[in-house]
Amino acid sequence: xxxxxxxxxxxxxxxxxxxxxxxxxxxxxxxxxxxxxxxxxxxxxxxxxxxxxxxxxxxxxxxxxxxxxxxxxxxxxxxxxxxxxxxxxxxxxxxxxxxxxxxxxxxxxxxxxxxxxxxxxxxxxxxxxxxxxxxxxxxxxxxxxxxxxxxxxxxxxxxxxxxxxxxxxxxxxxxxxxxxxxxxxxxxxxxxxxxxxxxxxxxxxxxxxxx
Amino acid sequence: xxxxxxxxxxxxxxxxxxxxxxxxxxxxxxxxxxxxxxxxxxxxxxxxxxxxxxxxxxxxxxxxxxxxxxxxxxxxxxxxxxxxxxxxxxxxxxxxxxxxxxxxxxxxxxxxxxxxxxxxxxxxxxxxxxxxxxxxxxxxxxxxxxxxxxxxxxxxxxxxxxxxxxxxxxxxxxxxxxxxxxxxxxxxxxxxxxxxxxxxxxxxxxxxxxx
Numbered sequence: 001x002x003x004x005x006x007x008x009x010x011x012x013x014x015x016x017x018x019x020x021x022x023x024x025x026x027x028x029x030x031x032x033x034x035x036x037x038x039x040x041x042x043x044x045x046x047x048x049x050x051x052x053x054x055x056x057x058x059x060x061x062x063x064x065x066x067x068x069x070x071x072x073x074x075x076x077x078x079x080x081x082x083x084x085x086x087x088x089x090x091x092x093x094x095x096x097x098x099x100x101x102x103x104x105x106x107x108x109x110x111x112x113x114x115x116x117x118x119x120x121x122x123x124x125x126x127x128x129x130x131x132x133x134x135x136x137x138x139x140x141x142x143x144x145x146x147x148x149x150x151x152x153x154x155x156x157x158x159x160x161x162x163x164x165x166x167x168x169x170x171x172x173x174x175x176x177x178x179x180x181x182x183x184x185x186x187x188x189x190x191x192x193x194x195x196x197x198x199x200x201x202x203x204x205x206x207x208x209x210x211x
Numbered sequence: 212x213x214x215x216x217x218x219x220x221x222x223x224x225x226x227x228x229x230x231x232x233x234x235x236x237x238x239x240x241x242x243x244x245x246x247x248x249x250x251x252x253x254x255x256x257x258x259x260x261x262x263x264x265x266x267x268x269x270x271x272x273x274x275x276x277x278x279x280x281x282x283x284x285x286x287x288x289x290x291x292x293x294x295x296x297x298x299x300x301x302x303x304x305x306x307x308x309x310x311x312x313x314x315x316x317x318x319x320x321x322x323x324x325x326x327x328x329x330x331x332x333x334x335x336x337x338x339x340x341x342x343x344x345x346x347x348x349x350x351x352x353x354x355x356x357x358x359x360x361x362x363x364x365x366x367x368x369x370x371x372x373x374x375x376x377x378x379x380x381x382x383x384x385x386x387x388x389x390x391x392x393x394x395x396x397x398x399x400x401x402x403x404x405x406x407x408x409x410x411x412x413x414x415x416x417x418x419x420x421x422x
Contacts, residue, residue: 011415015408019389042394078411080418097308098406107407108414147417172417174410178230183253189420191413193406195309196318197226199385200289202402203319204222206358206383207291209400 006054013051016041018074025071033064079108084172085144089161090152091116091124091131094176098150103127112146117157137161141168148172155179217265224262227252229285236282244275290319295383296355300372301363302327302335302342305387309361314338323357328368348372352379359383366390 020040024032034045034052041048052058055077058070086109088099095114103111104127114126115134124131132140140146141164149170151158158179165173166185173181173190182190231251235243245256245263252259263269266288269281297320299310306325314322315338325337326345335342343351351357352375360381362369369390376384377396384392384401393401 006419012408012412014415015405015411018411019408042391078415080414084414084417093308093311097304100304101406102410105407105410107410109410148413171420172413174413180253189413189416191409193404193409194226195312195404197223197230198402198404199313199318199320200226200229201223202359202383202385202400203291203295204225204289205400206295208217209382 010051010054014074014078017048017051018071018078021067021071021074024067029067031064031066032070037065079106083108083110084148085110085112085146086148086150086174087112087137087140087146087170088114088126088129088150088152089116089134089137090157090176091118091121091126092152095150095152096126098152098176099126099129102150109148112144113140115140117153134161138164138168141165141170145169148174150174150176151179151181152176159184221262221265225285225289228259228262229282229289232278232282232285235278240278242275242277243281248276290317294319294321295359296321296323296357297359297361297385298323298348298351298357298381299325299337299340299361299363300327300345300348301361301368301387302329302332302337303363306361306363307337309363309387310337310340313361320359323355324351326351328364345372349375349379352376352381356380359385361385361387362390362392363387370395 020037034048038045038048055073058065058073086102088095088102088111091114099111099114102109111127111129114129114131115137116122116131117134121131122133147170149165149172151173153161155178158175158177162179162181162184166187171189173188175181175190175192176195178194181188231248245259249256249259266284269276269284297313299306299313299322302325310322310325313320322339325340325342326348327333327342328345332342333344358381360376360383362384364372366389369386369388373390373392373395377398382400384399386392386401386403387406389405392399
């Protein structure tokens with residue numbers, strides 16, 4: 001199954017499909033049509049079929065999708081065979097919350113290290129790891145080759161760390177800062193979580209309906 | 212300035228424009244062309260002009276944009292005149308982190324209440340408010356008419372609370388759960404922050420480049 005030319009919107013829809021199909025599996029449902037799945041998700045049957053066709057289909061004409069097969073294929077796509085090693089940069093309030101999130105969820109990751117510049121945080125336990133001095137980041141990456149970094153530091157710190165990460169084997173950046181990792185280094189695969197932007201655009205939409 | 216037919220992608224780009232323009236203002240820069248702004252943002256000049264045209268333009272032919280005017284217009288659009296009252300539902304680890312985030316940022320919100328079902332959490336201070344029993348939610352909404360709710364509870368709890376919110380004056384939902392508020396009630400204005408989906412799709416993309 002080739003997944004080289006899948007568009008980003010399709011990729012971003014996959015986790016949602018996976019969650020809904022996992023629920024169907026838990027409920028003991030054996031097969032589902034693209035129309036039924038579309039109705040659950042608030043989308044169209046043709047969207048569902050198009051999306052799944054990017055991965056070779058999964059379905060059979062006239063039968064629909066076998067839930068167990070669909071679940072296994074989506075799981076293989078999303079969680080792969082092996083957990084990805086992820087490091088956390090920034091052990092403040094947000095970073096600590098995200099470290100629990102990464103460690104507890106079955107999201108296909110393994111938290112292997114955490115870093116902070118604040119001496120008061122260095123040495124603290126954070127789930128399975130201990131916070132290290134951020135000055136140890138380059139050496140850690142060289143020795144351990146983590147594939148993903150979660151960025152929970154302010155913009156200036158993110159900008160300073162970007163070249164260090166670019167020189168390492170880190171490919172994926174889960175970015176809570178406003179620093180633009182994709183613009184700094186197009187080789188990074190970036191997922192931005194801009195909480196402030198999300199709240200501000202929600203505010204705009206709510207005010208708009210009231211004006 | 213009419214903002215009734217602005218598409219969602221344009222609205223979602225506004226906070227980023229606002230942040231960049233705020234930086235320009237801080238740096239004392241007086242005017243900027245759409246090309247310069249586009250280069251900073253990694254987009255095209257025509258995209259910038261199209262986006263701003265949705266709000267009546269802001270710019271002058273041959274001069275570009277006056278940074279101060281642009282900043283003031285974007286601020287008015289995004290933060291409005293008055294802070295929106297927001298309530299937090301779920302005072303666990305994620306909810307507590309988000310309460311600090313909402314209260315500390317200049318995002319146009321005022322945290323007016325927090326709710327949880329866990330007796331151990333009820334009565335705890337959370338920034339400017341004290342956690343109340345979630346059974347008091349309906350009465351609170353009736354008396355105080357908050358406009359926005361931040362949902363930091365598991366899916367089942369979110370599903371149970373959705374009808375309570377639908378009967379209140381809550382219009383905006385900042386949703387960290389997987390419950391689909393938009394599907395449950397199309398009158399809600401919803402911003403989903405699906406942290407798990409974000410990490411999973413990042414994992415897919417990182418694994419893809421390695422396969």
